[in-house]
Amino acid sequence: MDIKLYMEQVGQQARKASRAMARADSATRNRALTLIADAIVRDAALLRAANQLDLDAARANGLAPAMLDRLALSDSAIATMVEGLRQIVALSDPIGEISGLKFMPSGIQVGQMRVPLGVIGIIYESRPNVTVDAAGLCIKSGNATILRGGSEAINCNRALAKIVKEGLLGAGLPEDGVQVVDTTDRAAVGALITMPEYVDVIVPRGGKNLIARLIEEATVPMIKHLDGICHVYIDAKADLQKALDIAFNAKCHRYGTCNTMETLLVARAIAPQVLPQLAKLYAAKEVELRADPEAQALLAGYAHLAAATEEDWKTEYLAPILAVKIVADMDEAIEHINHYSSKHTEAIVTEDYTASLRFLREVDSASVMVNASTRFADGFEYGLGAEIGISNDKLHARGPVGLDGLTSLKYVVFGHGEVRK
Numbered sequence: 001m002d003i004k005l006y007m008e009q010v011g012q013q014a015r016k017a018s019r020a021m022a023r024a025d026s027a028t029r030n031r032a033l034t035l036i037a038d039a040i041v042r043d044a045a046l047l048r049a050a051n052q053l054d055l056d057a058a059r060a061n062g063l064a065p066a067m068l069d070r071l072a073l074s075d076s077a078i079a080t081m082v083e084g085l086r087q088i089v090a091l092s093d094p095i096g097e098i099s100g101l102k103f104m105p106s107g108i109q110v111g112q113m114r115v116p117l118g119v120i121g122i123i124y125e126s127r128p129n130v131t132v133d134a135a136g137l138c139i140k141s142g143n144a145t146i147l148r149g150g151s152e153a154i155n156c157n158r159a160l161a162k163i164v165k166e167g168l169l170g171a172g173l174p175e176d177g178v179q180v181v182d183t184t185d186r187a188a189v190g191a192l193i194t195m196p197e198y199v200d201v202i203v204p205r206g207g208k209n210l211i212a213r214l215i216e217e218a219t220v221p222m223i224k225h226l227d228g229i230c231h232v233y234i235d236a237k238a239d240l241q242k243a244l245d246i247a248f249n250a251k252c253h254r255y256g257t258c259n260t261m262e263t264l265l266v267a268r269a270i271a272p273q274v275l276p277q278l279a280k281l282y283a284a285k286e287v288e289l290r291a292d293p294e295a296q297a298l299l300a301g302y303a304h305l306a307a308a309t310e311e312d313w314k315t316e317y318l319a320p321i322l323a324v325k326i327v328a329d330m331d332e333a334i335e336h337i338n339h340y341s342s343k344h345t346e347a348i349v350t351e352d353y354t355a356s357l358r359f360l361r362e363v364d365s366a367s368v369m370v371n372a373s374t375r376f377a378d379g380f381e382y383g384l385g386a387e388i389g390i391s392n393d394k395l396h397a398r399g400p401v402g403l404d405g406l407t408s409l410k411y412v413v414f415g416h417g418e419v420r421k
Contacts, residue, residue, distance in 0.1 A: 001183060001185070003183065003185050003187040003188055003191060004187075004191055006183065006188070007181075007188055007191035007192060007195065008191070008195070008198075010146055010179050010181065011119070011146070011192075011195045011197070011198025011199060012198060013176040013179065014119045014144045014145070014146050014176060014179060014198060014199070015118075015119055015144070015197075015198045016174075016176065017144040017174040017176040017177045018116070018118050018119050018143065018144035018177075020173065020174045020177070021116065021138075021139070021142050021143060021144050021173065021174070021177045022095070022115070022116045022118075022142045022143075024142065024173055026093040026095070028171050028172060028173065029093075029139050029140055029142065029171070029173070030089045030140070031170070031171040032139055032167045032168050032170070032171035032173050033085050033086075033088055033089045033136055033139055033140060033167070034085075034086075034089055034167075035166065035167035035170045035171060036085060036132070036135070036136070036163055036164055036166075036167035037082045037085040037086055037089075039163040039166055039167060040078060040081060040082050040085075040132065040160075040163060041082055043159070043163060044075070044078050046159060047073060047078060047128075047156060047159055047160065048073060048075075048078070050155040050156045050158070050159040051071075051072070051073035051128060051153075051155070051156040053155045053156075054071060054128075054152055054153050054154065054155050054156050055068065055071060055072060057152070058071055058152045061152075063152060065255075065256075065319075066255055066256030066318040066319060067125070067126050067152070067256065069254065069255070069256045070125070070126035070127045070256050070257075071126040071127070071128070071152055071153055073128050073129065073156060077129055080129070080380070081129050081132045081133070084132070084133055084136065084380055085132065085136045087380070087383075088136045088137060088140050088403075089140075091140065091384075091403060093140070094114045094141065094403050094404055094407055095114060095115065095116060095141065095142045095407065096113060096114065096115075097113065097114045098111045098112065098113050098114075098412060099111060099112055099114075100112050101414075106418055106420070107415070107416060107418045108413050108414065108415045108416075108418050109413065109414040109415075110411060110412075110413055111411070111412050111414075112409040112410065112411055112412065113409065113410055113411075113412045114404075114407045114408075114409055115142075115407060115408055115409070115410055116141055116142035116143045116406070116407060116408075117141075117143055117200045117201055117406055117407060117408055118143060118144070118200035118201075119143065119144045119145070119146065119198060119199050119200050120134075120138055120143050120144070120145045120146070120199070120200065120201050120202075120203060120388070120406065121145070121146045121148070121192045121193070121195075121199045121201070121202045121203070121220065122134045122145060122146070122147050122148065122202075122203045122204075122205065122388065122389070123148045123189055123192065123193075123202065123203070123204045123205070123206065123210070123214070124147075124148070124149055124150065124204070124205035124206055125149075125150035125152070125205070125206035125207060125210065126150050126152055126153055127153070127205070128149065128153045128156040128157055128160060130147075130149070130205055131147055131149060131153075131156075131157050131160045131161070131164075131180065132160060132164070133379075133387065133388065134147060134203075134388050135147065135164045135178045137387070137388050137402060137403060137406060138177075138178065138388070138406060139168070139173075139177065139178065140403055141403050141406040141407055142407075143406055144174075144176070144177050144178070144179075145177075145178050145179070146179050146181065146192060146199065147161075147178065147179065147180045147181065148180075148181040148188060148189060148192055149180065149181075150206070151184035154184055157180050158180065158182065160180070161178075161179075161180035161182075164178045164180075165178070189214075190217065192220075193214055193217060193218035193219065193220055194217070194218065194219045194220070195220065196219055196220050199220045200220070200221075201220065201221050201222065201223060202214065202218055202220045202221070202222045202223075202224075203222070203223045203224070203388050203389040203401070204222060204224050204389070205389045208226055208227045208316070211224055211225075211226050211227075212226070223388075223389060223391045223393070223396065223397050223401055223405065224389070224391060224392070224393065225258065225342065225343075225344055225366075225389070225390045225391055225392035225393075226342060226392065227258070227316040227342045227344075228257070228258030228259060228260065228262070228316055228342060228344040228345070228390075229262050229263065229314065229315070229316050229340060229341055229342040229344065230250070230258075230259060230260065230261050230262055230263075230341075230342075230344050230345045230346060230347075230374045230377075231261065231262075231263045231264070231265055231333075231336075231337050231340075231341060231346045231347070231374075232246060232247050232250050232261045232263075232264055232265070232346075232347045232348075232349065232373075232374060233265040233266075233267075233327075233330070233333040233337070233346070233347070233348045233349070233359070234247065234264070234265070234266045234267060234270060234274055234349045235267050235270070235330060235333075235348055235349060235350035235352060235355055236267040236268075236269035236270050236329070237350050237351050237352040237355065238267075238270060238274070238349040238350050238351065239349070239351055239371075240270075240273060240274060240277075242349055242371055243270075243274050243278075243349045244274065244277055244278060244281065246347065246349050246371070246372065246373050247261070247264055247274075247278055247349070248278065248281045248282070249373040249375060250347065250373040250374045250375055251264075251282070251287060251320075251322050252281075252282070252285045252287065252320075253373070253375050254375070255317075255318060255319055255320055256318050256319075257318075257375070258316075258344060258390060259344065259345050259367075259374050259375055259376075259377040259378060259390075260318070260374065260375065261322070261347075261373075261374050262315065262316055262317055262322065262323060263312075263313060263322070263323040263324075263325065263336075263340070264278075264322055264323070264324045264325070265325050265326075265327050265333045265336060265337070266295070266324070266325070266326050266327070267326075267327060267328075267329060267330075267333070268294075268326050268327065268328055268329075271294075271295070271298060271326045272298060275295060275298045275299060275324070276298060276299070279299055279302045282304075282322070283302065283303060283304070285320060286303075286304060286320060287304065287320045287321065287322055288304040288305075288306060288320060288321045288322070289302060289304060289305050289306070289322055289324050290306045290307070290308040290309075290312045290321065290322070290323045290324065291305060291306075291307070291308055291323075291324040291325070292308050292324070292325045292326060293307070294326040295324045295325060295326050298326075299324075308323050308324070308325065313325075313336070313340045314340055316342070330348075330355055330358065330359065333348075334359065334362050334363055337363055337365070338362075338363065338364050341363075341364075341365055342392060343364060343365045343366055343392040344365060344366060344367070344377070344390065344392055345365060345366065345367040345368075345369065345374045345377035346359075346363050346365045346367075346368055346369070346374070347368075347369040347370070347371075347372060347373065347374050348369070348370055348371075349371055350370070350371070356370040356371075365392075366390065366391065366392050366398045366399035367399050367400075377390070377399070377400065378400060379400035379401070379402050382399075382400050382402070384400055384402030384403065387400040387401055387402055388401045388402070388405070388406060389401050391405070
């Protein structure tokens with residue numbers, strides 16, 4: 001296969017389809033999403049069989065446990081995909097919405113209309129559910145999309161591509177409105193990220209190495225986050241049970257996700273109460289704790305204890321490893337977070353309302369939480385229906401990127417024959 005020629009054809013088809021996708025009314029786009037959801041339910045067994053082929057090959061190739069976890073398509077994951085599509089159907093359609101209309105002294109009316117971005121290229125590893133989440137959000141927001149999943153999920157992604165194409169055609173939309181790149185050749189990624197004439201924005205969802213490569217090579221703008229170094233700070237005025245529940249869930253609910261806690265900060269005043277109890281919970285999951293000297297003293301005797309290094313504060317483990325640091329107070333916690341965080345998600349556990357508001361204001365991350373697990377930093381949990389990715393940047397979109405993040409605004413002007421004098 002001539003990869004460059006193949007990707008150029010995909011890009012041309014996407015650009016052509018994007019015009020039809022943008023023209024389609026809300027009922028048509030919702031019809032496509034409903035048909036896709038119904039077909040996923042119908043073909044669940046086929047999807048699981050395709051996913052099993054991918055899992056068997058991934059294990060044979062020595063894929064890391066965190067990646068295997070992302071790759072697995074369980075019954076609950078399939079149900080979540082379907083529910084996500086139905087949520088997207090229920091969301092208000094942003095396309096064509098006009099806001100901020102006001103009269104100018106000249107007599108014209110000026111406002112802004114929300115419009116699709118055009119063609120969105122999405123590059124991701126493992127997670128076959130991203131194929132459906134991304135397709136659903138792009139269809140709803142009137143965009144065409146090119147999906148390049150990881151080679152480890154090729155069988156499942158091909159099966160999902162057939163379902164999506166069936167739904168598009170059933171609703172009278174172009175089948176090229178969503179295209180799954182049907183090659184595992186890495187050269188396809190290089191082509192996709194350097195086609196600004198066909199692709200308007202790239203959304204990468206993958207490991208740090210992938211995104212670092214795209215930052216270096218892409219000529220198409222990106223909506224991205226590099227990694228997820230997330231923190232939980234247990235304040236001196238935290239409720240002890242809430243602290244235990246949140247700090248355990250944020251780390252142990254799933255290890256391989258970007259919203260998993262990687263560093264735990266504990267106020268010195270509460271550390272003797274909370275750390276030994278947390279250690280009992282982490283011991284059951286065999287979590288390795290990499291602690292600063294003060295925390296090590298409180299955790300003496302813990303079976304999986306190591307001294308934290310400077311590198312630990314900068315690391316996204318995606319594994320049962322947790323960096324632990326005792327801080328004097330919120331000032332030190334915020335300073336540590338703003339220095340080491342990847343600006344993804346941070347949480348504070350406290351019963352001090354004033355302290356919680358200060359944490360929300362001063363922590364410079366895309367999602368900041370009070371008395372909740374960082375695992376909630378997710379488009380589905382935020383009511384977006386699904387997410388196309390998470391952005392740690394500050395321009396265009398920040399945090400989980402849902403429908404509004406896949407649109408842009410253009411100025412619209414209503415006149416009554418006015419001419420400029």
